[in-house]
Amino acid sequence: MENVLKPMDAEQLRENAHKMVDFIADYYKNIESFPVLSQVQPGYLRKLLPDSAPNHPEQFEDVLNDIQAKILPGVTHWQSPDYFAYFPSNSSTAGFLGEMLSAGLNIVGFSWVTSPAATELEVIVLDWLAKLLKLPEDFLSLGQGGGVIQGTASEAVLVVLLAARDKFLRRYGKNSLAKLVAYASNQAHASLQKACQIAGIHAENCRFLETDSSTNYALSPDILQEAISKDIAAGLIPFFLSATVGTTSSTAVDPLFELGKIAKGNNIWFHIDAAYAGSACICPEYRHYIDGVETADSFNMNAHKWFLTNFDCSVLWVKDRSALIQSLSTNPEYLRNKASQGNMVVDYKDWQIPLGRRFRSLKLWMVLRLYGLENLQCYIRSHIEYAKHFEELVSLDQRFEIVAPRTFSLVCFRLISPHNDDDFCNKLNHDLLDAVNSTGKIFLSHTVLSGKYILRFVVGTPLTEERHVNAAWKVLHDEATKLLGRGSAN
Amino acid sequence: MENVLKPMDAEQLRENAHKMVDFIADYYKNIESFPVLSQVQPGYLRKLLPDSAPNHPEQFEDVLNDIQAKILPGVTHWQSPDYFAYFPSNSSTAGFLGEMLSAGLNIVGFSWVTSPAATELEVIVLDWLAKLLKLPEDFLSLGQGGGVIQGTASEAVLVVLLAARDKFLRRYGKNSLAKLVAYASNQAHASLQKACQIAGIHAENCRFLETDSSTNYALSPDILQEAISKDIAAGLIPFFLSATVGTTSSTAVDPLFELGKIAKGNNIWFHIDAAYAGSACICPEYRHYIDGVETADSFNMNAHKWFLTNFDCSVLWVKDRSALIQSLSTNPEYLRNKASQGNMVVDYKDWQIPLGRRFRSLKLWMVLRLYGLENLQCYIRSHIEYAKHFEELVSLDQRFEIVAPRTFSLVCFRLISPHNDDDFCNKLNHDLLDAVNSTGKIFLSHTVLSGKYILRFVVGTPLTEERHVNAAWKVLHDEATKLLGRGSAN
Known part of the structure; x- marks a missing residue:
């Protein structure tokens, strides 16, 4: 039984986990440099990875390099401030620390x-x-x-x-x-x-x-x-x-x-x-x-x-x-x-x-303690304010309409068809969504209400500020202009 | 919207997550100093925590202190090398790093x-x-x-x-x-x-x-x-x-x-x-x-x-x-x-x-890459060897019997009743389990097979070495001796 693996050596954990902390902190520092919606094609990763697990250990640095070079391009960045799709899935320092501890105790x-x-x-x-x-x-x-x-x-x-x-x-x-x-x-x-x-x-x-x-x-x-x-x-x-x-x-x-x-x-x-x-x-x-x-x-x-x-x-x-x-x-x-x-x-x-x-309660406990009620209220209110602001931007552009009342931080909107043709209008909005998401600059999702294809813009990530909402609107505005031809309607 | 909370500031994440790494690495360094099975009484934590969430943020250091002073005493340490209960729930450096990254990307x-x-x-x-x-x-x-x-x-x-x-x-x-x-x-x-x-x-x-x-x-x-x-x-x-x-x-x-x-x-x-x-x-x-x-x-x-x-x-x-x-x-x-x-x-x-x-595949991928097949085989084999060793120790003590064949790393055993009385024998083994677990030195669990109350000893934590198995046997041996009176049967 020589050379038995020591998979839980405290000092090796310490050394590598410090490196991972820096990797993750750097990820957040640079998060705006990635396309929000991953732009890879189906099957991309199979071409980049070997067919089977290694017989012998590999270096942690090699794995980190692969994460950077092979995994991150296939990530859709839910924590990007330019992510406005579905509903948010919040990360925070407190939540992350709670997850770390839960994974560390591993009960x-x-x-x-x-x-x-x-x-x-x-x-x-x-x-x-x-x-x-x-x-x-x-x-x-x-x-x-x-x-x-x-x-x-x-x-x-x-x-x-x-x-x-x-x-x-x-x-x-x-x-x-x-x-x-x-x-x-x-x-x-x-x-x-x-x-x-x-x-x-x-x-x-x-x-x-x-x-x-x-x-x-x-x-x-x-x-x-x-x-x-x-x-x-x-x-x-x-x-x-x-x-x-x-x-x-x-x-x-x-x-x-x-x-x-x-x-x-x-x-x-x-x-x-x-x-x-x-x-x-x-x-x-x-x-x-x-x-x-x-x-x-x-x-x-x-x-x-x-x-x-x-x-x-x-x-x-x-x-x-x-x-x-x-x-x-x-x-x-x-x-x-x-x-x-x-x-x-x-x-x-x-x-x-x-x-x-x-041990999931740790992260919720840490969120409540490290932020406190007033900050959490302020956080929610700021997103709703940004959504209101986006709603105003959309309302001011006569090419668009708001489709359902905004109640929280979701704005439902769409391009109005110049031809008053439902199918064409749906196609137009589908194409607009495809166009904005393909830029990699922002990520929105859609829904259908009463037969109408609608764009959903949800403010909800921890890093989103008013400037991101303004920039998102500019992407939408510009792609709509391209799509509609000249954009003379604005 | 002044003083808006910045819940995902890369530098704050970096600073606090480094502290958490050290906390967790120190936990593993000292893991043998805790009672394996938590010795708290039901309701213990309610007495130590406030009735409601705070309005204002608290300091991370205060939370870490509370984890040390209030949470850890209520933890049953699945990663302790002296944990032999149920089946194991392995933590490893690679697995932990994968969990960190998954929580960091939070997709x-x-x-x-x-x-x-x-x-x-x-x-x-x-x-x-x-x-x-x-x-x-x-x-x-x-x-x-x-x-x-x-x-x-x-x-x-x-x-x-x-x-x-x-x-x-x-x-x-x-x-x-x-x-x-x-x-x-x-x-x-x-x-x-x-x-x-x-x-x-x-x-x-x-x-x-x-x-x-x-x-x-x-x-x-x-x-x-x-x-x-x-x-x-x-x-x-x-x-x-x-x-x-x-x-x-x-x-x-x-x-x-x-x-x-x-x-x-x-x-x-x-x-x-x-x-x-x-x-x-x-x-x-x-x-x-x-x-x-x-x-x-x-x-x-x-x-x-x-x-x-x-x-x-x-x-x-x-x-x-x-x-x-x-x-x-x-x-x-x-x-x-x-x-x-x-x-x-x-x-x-x-x-x-x-x-x-x-994103759970990250941790499995990191385990396979950072350890490799041969090390993983060696890891499994070492636990089975330790279990065989424990089985021998039990077999050598005529007060005990092995109840079912050992196939992997679980040993099923029990004290034999001096009176050839089933109920008494079950009670005896129940009391032995209670006694050893109450020491906090080791943690075992039990089962019942064909009406017989049986102790289960599973080798499976990443930190367990032969010396822990020997020490566990000593605890069992000594508690059995106390329970049986003089222990002259050995």
């Missing part, structure tokens, strides 16, 4: 006993965040509820859907699965559809209810009530409603209070997906968007989106944790221990799909 | 376009690892198959169970869910039971088939064939078989080739869970334990267990990726893009439960 916190601090810090920090959001006390850990960090909003909606499903199957018998009906607007995130597929909810029992510009793409309580009544009359069993605060396409806000009343009246599990916009609700002036959350059974926001906590950190609160646990617990002999058997502790393995879990 | 690689390098490196590195394991070519990316990194083995078994379920529902109609039957031994990991719950497989259709010491707790092909025949005769539909290579309780190895033949003969999806033991199969002398993998539809191993890749990194290969994609894909407008629509690329969002995903 697997499935049960309390496997690292009590991991479970207890999560319980505490999610109570902190619930208080910042002024969530009702029912969601805090003291009573029957509590918070848990999931990987993503997809997992959050899946676990509550399963809890609701099983509650209803216990009541109506397990053969009633085919009768269960879930409701949301057609603006709800695709993760709900996926959760239904996974949970075995029949596709024809998933009601993604029509929305349009008359409600700014929010779900109409009347349409919901009508759908529920019709399903009940048909012998079906309504069991789950998901409302969205800040839809992906246009940040529409469903009317929580009225929807919640209907859900309660029909004894349906009421989930709120505030994955993106939840973060804004730490500001008093935006908190009213989640008024009505007191009628909900579960509430989710992604701290990894717009709350400076590195991916992944999706925060879910429930009022009745026992419903989750009844669906998701297993209790094999090899994991039994005194604290769990005595019901003295939270075992988060029973609140989620996987068994293992990382 | 969300759901589709190819959102960071082509993330998808392409994963495809390449999983082909590399498949070759090290000498998996059949069907599992490589070139044909219809391919590999994907899941968070945990729980998610791996869930996604293939869903793929199998939906394949059968497409064939037999969606109302045949109640007829679907899944098979595994009663030694299969609890994650299979959980996956069945999630997928809506009826509990009475989950066959966890009896095993005993006559097969060393491996699943008997005869028992499987009998169960399948009986179910078919009863009008049920066998659809899924999970075999384990290295069960959690005793590292039993199911007979893959014979089980696979039965699965094929009955057209059942055949999954292999080699979460722990898969890593050993990079050594030619252990590769035979997965002979028969060519009959499987899917194969899973956790690189985060015993392969030096920091948690989480569970590697799943399938022969027919389209089955996964048919179950798990969604295609909302706001994620459409040229590369995806043109079927030119892999979009891993359709191979997993969540939408978002981290």
